[in-house]
Amino acid sequence: MIHVSFSRRALAIGLLALPLSLSAALAQDVKPTIGPPGLAFAPKTGADLYVTVCQGCHMPGGKGAVGAGMYPALNNNKNLEAGAYPVHVIVNGLRGMPPFRAMLNDDQVAAVVNYVRTNFGNSYSDAVTGDDVKLARSAN
Amino acid sequence: MGSETQHESGMSRRDLLAMVGMAAGSAAMYQAMTSLGLAGESTYRGSPNLSGAPKGTSVLILGAGLAGLTAAYELRKAGYKVSILEYNERPGGRNWSIRGGDKITELGGETQTCGFAKGHYFNPGPWRIPYNHHAVIDYCRQLSVALEPFACLNHNAYFHSTNAFGGKPQRIREIDADLRGHVSDLLSKSAQQDKLDESISKEDKEVLLAALKNWGGLDNENRYTKSAAAASLRGYDRYPGGGLAGPSAPSEPMKLQDLLKSGLWRNLNNFFQFEHQNTMLQPVGGMDMIGKGFAKQLNGLIRYNAKVTEIKQDERGVTVTYVDQKAKGTPKQVKADWCVCTIPASILSQIPTTVSPKMKAAIDAVPYVTSVKVGLQFKRRFWEEDEMIYGGISSTNLPINTISYPSDNFGSKGPGVLLGAYQIVQANSFALASMSAPERIAFALENGSKIHPQYKKEFDNGVAVSWHRMPFTLGCGGMWNPSTRKEHYSNICQIDGRMVLAGEHVSYVNWWQEGAILSALDAITRLHERIVKTKA
Numbered sequence: 001m002i003h004v005s006f007s008r009r010a011l012a013i014g015l016l017a018l019p020l021s022l023s024a025a026l027a028q029d030v031k032p033t034i035g036p037p038g039l040a041f042a043p044k045t046g047a048d049l050y051v052t053v054c055q056g057c058h059m060p061g062g063k064g065a066v067g068a069g070m071y072p073a074l075n076n077n078k079n080l081e082a083g084a085y086p087v088h089v090i091v092n093g094l095r096g097m098p099p100f101r102a103m104l105n106d107d108q109v110a111a112v113v114n115y116v117r118t119n120f121g122n123s124y125s126d127a128v129t130g131d132d133v134k135l136a137r138s139a140n
Numbered sequence: 141m142g143s144e145t146q147h148e149s150g151m152s153r154r155d156l157l158a159m160v161g162m163a164a165g166s167a168a169m170y171q172a173m174t175s176l177g178l179a180g181e182s183t184y185r186g187s188p189n190l191s192g193a194p195k196g197t198s199v200l201i202l203g204a205g206l207a208g209l210t211a212a213y214e215l216r217k218a219g220y221k222v223s224i225l226e227y228n229e230r231p232g233g234r235n236w237s238i239r240g241g242d243k244i245t246e247l248g249g250e251t252q253t254c255g256f257a258k259g260h261y262f263n264p265g266p267w268r269i270p271y272n273h274h275a276v277i278d279y280c281r282q283l284s285v286a287l288e289p290f291a292c293l294n295h296n297a298y299f300h301s302t303n304a305f306g307g308k309p310q311r312i313r314e315i316d317a318d319l320r321g322h323v324s325d326l327l328s329k330s331a332q333q334d335k336l337d338e339s340i341s342k343e344d345k346e347v348l349l350a351a352l353k354n355w356g357g358l359d360n361e362n363r364y365t366k367s368a369a370a371a372s373l374r375g376y377d378r379y380p381g382g383g384l385a386g387p388s389a390p391s392e393p394m395k396l397q398d399l400l401k402s403g404l405w406r407n408l409n410n411f412f413q414f415e416h417q418n419t420m421l422q423p424v425g426g427m428d429m430i431g432k433g434f435a436k437q438l439n440g441l442i443r444y445n446a447k448v449t450e451i452k453q454d455e456r457g458v459t460v461t462y463v464d465q466k467a468k469g470t471p472k473q474v475k476a477d478w479c480v481c482t483i484p485a486s487i488l489s490q491i492p493t494t495v496s497p498k499m500k501a502a503i504d505a506v507p508y509v510t511s512v513k514v515g516l517q518f519k520r521r522f523w524e525e526d527e528m529i530y531g532g533i534s535s536t537n538l539p540i541n542t543i544s545y546p547s548d549n550f551g552s553k554g555p556g557v558l559l560g561a562y563q564i565v566q567a568n569s570f571a572l573a574s575m576s577a578p579e580r581i582a583f584a585l586e587n588g589s590k591i592h593p594q595y596k597k598e599f600d601n602g603v604a605v606s607w608h609r610m611p612f613t614l615g616c617g618g619m620w621n622p623s624t625r626k627e628h629y630s631n632i633c634q635i636d637g638r639m640v641l642a643g644e645h646v647s648y649v650n651w652w653q654e655g656a657i658l659s660a661l662d663a664i665t666r667l668h669e670r671i672v673k674t675k676a
Contacts, residue, residue, distance in 0.1 A: 031575075031579075032570075032571035032572070032574040032575055033571060034539050034568055034571050034583075035567055035568060035571070037537060037539070037566060037568065038566060038567065039565075039566060039567055040567060041567045041570070042567070051574060052567075052570060052571045052574055053567075053570050053574075054574075055574040056510070056570055056572075056573030056574040056606060056608050056609065057247075057573075057608050057609075057614075059247070059248045060248075063248070065247035065248050065249075065609075065611075066247075067227075067247050067610075067611020067612065067614075068227040068447055068448075068483075068487050068611055068612045068613075068614075069484075069486055069487035069490045069491075069611075069614045070490060071247065071614070093507050095486070095489040095490065095504045095507070096485070096486035096487070096489060096490070096507055096508055096614050096615065097507060098507035098508070098509070098619060099507070103567060
């Protein structure tokens, strides 16, 4: 038992460590995407979406920031455990954070949520889907 | 696609507000939004009459932006004991100008030091005052803040689209004249062919033809052609000279199809909207002269560098906890009988505050809009020297949206500072907000050089401000839509126990300084009535 759990932990750390450092390095190189005028965001991948839509507030690497008010850190964030929560926040907004329901389509919301939940020290591998986003849209 | 794309650029405030409605909810809000809050004159009726203030009553004001400063100024005049807590180390809040030597630190820690030459500045927030914003203008008068014209419509500035006229910028006067000319030509034709006979009498028809000829710059046959009449509006190929230099030569109007397809006409009405009509004004020396003017009157009453961390109240009074951002150390407390809170909702929503559930829900219902502005200093004023552009605004479908030329120091030999990018609300404003400041400046230079090729050679230095990264606001303004207005607006205006809120977010004049002042005046007038009643 002990042996197994050890190796599983070692495996988990080993597996996570590589993609994490890789994706951190990649995220540094990803630049915000300038799209056509209008409300709709152009990017499709989670990394491009994060850097274009979220980074202005939540900062590179999801570090968050504090001034008179704050932007919560998204790195190592336990609130991301239930995928439905970030989906809901992005679609409907949360206090200072504007709703993105008219600016991101279902696939984009799912992609950025899946990206944030598997990067920045988060490792929630149960992916959310466009259907989860539809549900959040109808909730409000 | 080309014209659809163009439709999204050069957007007016009204268009943007409509977009906010859409961003925040369904497309059905579009119609409702366009009819919200934008019409009519300011409700300003002069300084409020706050007579009979009970002796010794104290009011604590949170925030030294224009709302807080107005509240403090009027309440102190009325005899209240006022004090202000302000997060920044300067007064004004979003009423702010950046000058050489200023340091700007955004959330995330990136710090820029402005390198502008002496006498030059950049307004990252409000930058122009409509003549119909009576409250702002009257306080400028009271505070002896000198005003000068802000050139908004400049007929010689540009409309530009990458999809039209081979990407060559067009002078605004040409777009304006040619749209009028072609429309007048078509309408004249219909009238002359008796096609309007059902809608217009014979006598009126003659007058209409005369009006169209006059307004459209038509020739003697009521046609829009390369003519002296058209040139008198759209300009000349050769302007008449002195001596032997010769007479004028008219210019050739663009073709109607080209004009329509270009979509550039969509930019025109922005300048004719109520809030953008001539004469717009600006304080001499920078918008922040207003905040500074108030602060001078309130000498010693403003505690700067104070980050509010808790707002508590009971039947007897208000206790506010704050942390001194310079000294840090243990939190301090201020007590007062009453409180006017002008902290932006984006930030107030995060501060533990004793308020009713309805008020809390209202505070939580106002997210904040993005805005990014870039100020660029060039070594010489090439827009004046090479292109005869003195102040005013060029509009483009490039993702910088706007270039605005300084309205002061015309003809001076040294450098000049212009607004090199202004993105707000739209997707690209988030993209710009996500860039580092040097990236935003490079972006403004790269794009702007497609309109002014002199950019790269003449660039000196720049600053970029992302409002979502401003530690004191987390955004440029409160974002209401028709359904949040309906559900929460009246609640956010109520006096909640011993506290009342004020600021542009507690107004229908969102994102304007006028909204902040009108909101403060309305709030303190009602608060004063309540105080007098409570004491009686």
